[in-house]
Amino acid sequence: MTQDAENGMPTENSTQKMVANEVLKHGNSEVVAKAYTFHDLAHATENFNPDLLIGKGGFGRVYKGHLGDKNQVVAVKQLDMIKVQGNREFLAEVLTIGRVHHPNLVNLIGYCVNGHQRLLVYEYMANGSLEEHLFDLDEKKTPLDWHTRMKIAKGVAKGLEYLHNMADPPIIYRDLKSLNVLLDGDMNPKLSDYGPIKIRQKEGEDHISTRVMETYGYSSPEYATTGELTTKSNVYSFGVVFLELISGRRVVDNKRPTEEQNLIIWAKPLLKEHAKIPMVADPLLKGNYPLKCLHQAVAIASMCLQEEASTRPYISDVVVALEYLATAQDDQEPSNVDE
Known part of the structure; x- marks a missing residue:
């Protein structure tokens, strides 16, 4: 060579x-x-x-x-x-x-x-990607339990929080999706492919106006129309990954009935009705989750998935909310959702 x-x-x-x-x-x-x-x-x-x-x-x-x-x-x-x-x-x-x-x-x-x-x-990340543990599981793989899913969500949010608020210069993640969330031997999540897109430092702007690679389904509405990638775009993408964790469904799945192929379109009406929220939970959980925590989880996902970027929370606020969910559910009564 x-x-x-x-x-x-x-x-x-x-x-x-x-x-x-x-x-x-x-x-x-x-x-x-x-x-x-x-x-x-x-x-x-x-x-x-x-x-x-x-x-x-x-x-x-x-x-x-x-x-x-x-x-x-x-x-x-x-x-x-x-x-x-x-x-x-x-x-x-x-x-x-x-x-x-x-x-x-x-x-x-x-x-x-x-x-x-x-x-x-x-x-090297021994347990591969989050995608491998959520979708199309074979008989050898045990479905992720509720606690592990919330721990993964918290870790992903903390990784984003570091990139947005503590990295110097700050970094906007260009392609957040379940495939890019990798898991170590203890199922701790780590974000991959997070460089080199940086936040522009001119006049306090926190966006990138040039188009970068993002995966369909995970990108925010404003990115899809303008190509502008922001910290709030990352929050939207996090909301998609979090909803995948909760539901066990791919954000886009052409194998499902037409009305269920897009996870966000399918889930949003259900998230607005208190009685229907358990329908969003992954059937592989078999009801083994605290119902109160499920409601709180989908509330966080809904806030992240707001159409208007300005109404979405900052990722630091998401981290605070997930700190509770990743620890409190062990003290809660499990759901009695009928299969």
Whole structure:
């Protein structure tokens, strides 16, 4: 993979050093990600063995790997070369996510630049994505219980809260969906793919007006019409994920009857009628949830899913509400909903 120095092309090592120096110069001690060679990561993934492929998305492929220097299982993300514009864009990604650290964000361990190749190394999340634990479960997977669902919701909200209010500069999450919520060995949620879209710092604005990738069904009404992504857009997307957690339904499911294919359209009328709220709960819960907490959960989801962005709560307020739901239900009486 190394170019011959005689032809004037940079070698892998020289490119790596350039990027590493830029990271160190701009990131100071905050950026702890390590520079790896392409050979290191090819070895870690058995030459990007298809059997080790654990994810595939709009930005590239993700492989399970093993880093010998750290004796650590990792996820190696090989970015799509067509969508990589050069060292500056990649450097922005490394600088952004390399200085962001929170228990509910997937940690960046390292990176690699080699010719047109761009790779990122993340901590490995043993339980995969939230999507895998909510939809189309096989017999080997136990449905998530109510407590775990509320714990996951709280963790997702806390990850967003950190990005919006504590990251420097603040970050707007570009594609919040259940597929991008990853779960560690203890089912703690962590947000993935959260860089490098940042909040504009001009005149107090907290939005991005250029279109970025968002998944249909999870995007807010204003994003769908204007392409403007804001912190309140993130709150809407959170509301969608939270409603998926409560209901066990995909936000868009073409296998269901026409009137039930869009989760938001189907659920909104039910959420307005007190007696019908139990109809929204995932049947796989078999009524094992505190009815009072179910009502509170759907109330939070409804607030997040308001059509007007200005009427949605801030994510910090959502975190406060979920702190109660993630702990209080153990002390409540379970529902007696008939199956």
